Amino acid sequence: MELLTKSPPYVSRPPRDEDQDTAIARQAVYEAFNAVPIGMIITDENARILHLNRTAEELVQQGRGLVIHNGVLSAKTKSDATRLRQTIGDVVSEARLGRGARPRALPLHRFAEMHPLSIVIKPMWCPDGGDPRKRIGPLANLIVADPDRRMEAPADLLRPFFDLTPAESVVLEQLVHGLTLQEIADTSGTSRNTVRNQLHIVFEKTGTSRQSELIKLVLSTAVWAYGEARGPAGTC
Numbered sequence: 001m002e003l004l005t006k007s008p009p010y011v012s013r014p015p016r017d018e019d020q021d022t023a024i025a026r027q028a029v030y031e032a033f034n035a036v037p038i039g040m041i042i043t044d045e046n047a048r049i050l051h052l053n054r055t056a057e058e059l060v061q062q063g064r065g066l067v068i069h070n071g072v073l074s075a076k077t078k079s080d081a082t083r084l085r086q087t088i089g090d091v092v093s094e095a096r097l098g099r100g101a102r103p104r105a106l107p108l109h110r111f112a113e114m115h116p117l118s119i120v121i122k123p124m125w126c127p128d129g130g131d132p133r134k135r136i137g138p139l140a141n142l143i144v145a146d147p148d149r150r151m152e153a154p155a156d157l158l159r160p161f162f163d164l165t166p167a168e169s170v171v172l173e174q175l176v177h178g179l180t181l182q183e184i185a186d187t188s189g190t191s192r193n194t195v196r197n198q199l200h201i202v203f204e205k206t207g208t209s210r211q212s213e214l215i216k217l218v219l220s221t222a223v224w225a226y227g228e229a230r231g232p233a234g235t236c
Helices: 018-035 054-061 077-098 154-161 168-175 179-188 192-206 209-217
Strands: 040-042 049-052 066-069 072-075 105-110 119-128 133-146
Touching: 040 054, 040 066, 049 054, 054 066, 054 133, 072 077, 077 105, 077 119, 077 133, 154 168, 154 192, 168 179, 168 209, 179 192, 192 209
Parallel strands: none
Antiparallel strands: 040 049, 040 133, 066 072, 105 119, 119 133
């Protein structure tokens, strides 16, 4: 009976303050949200920004297609701004009327030498902190990708995924960055034949046979989450 009256160590520790746990969890969610190397923006149906992550904030600061006027999300050109706001309104309205949660996609044009930003807009709901049975929304969740942003696939992260040698992982990293076999050879100070042989070994280890198939496999791993977002971001 004495054993039944004793609490295990993890139970006998003083309980944490629930509000503190909530604050820590909220901060952790914000940090994870900010660390994603794809722009993420949450707005209401009128395109008023409720939150944006660091990557999205960088795109706005760099003038890359997106702009913010008085807390409202807009675009560089008048036609794109109209389409963006209309699409956000349509997505939220359809979700509110129960017409499904079909996402919408649209490009935002930039300078002539740059590819358009690609945006997917989806409806979303948030739990009401005061009553977990209620939800706030629908809101608009914008996922923004910059085709001109350099894809990061560090060799030291690729190595354990596919059991590669350091040299093989460097070849794969540079291949994902868009280098040709000759450029990889020039960068590493080896011959093109050496790089080709290393690539064939990478094919064998990854179960792929073409460069496009290999890159697709790499992008399906968690390395895409390795970003360069820096600095704070928050409610606009």
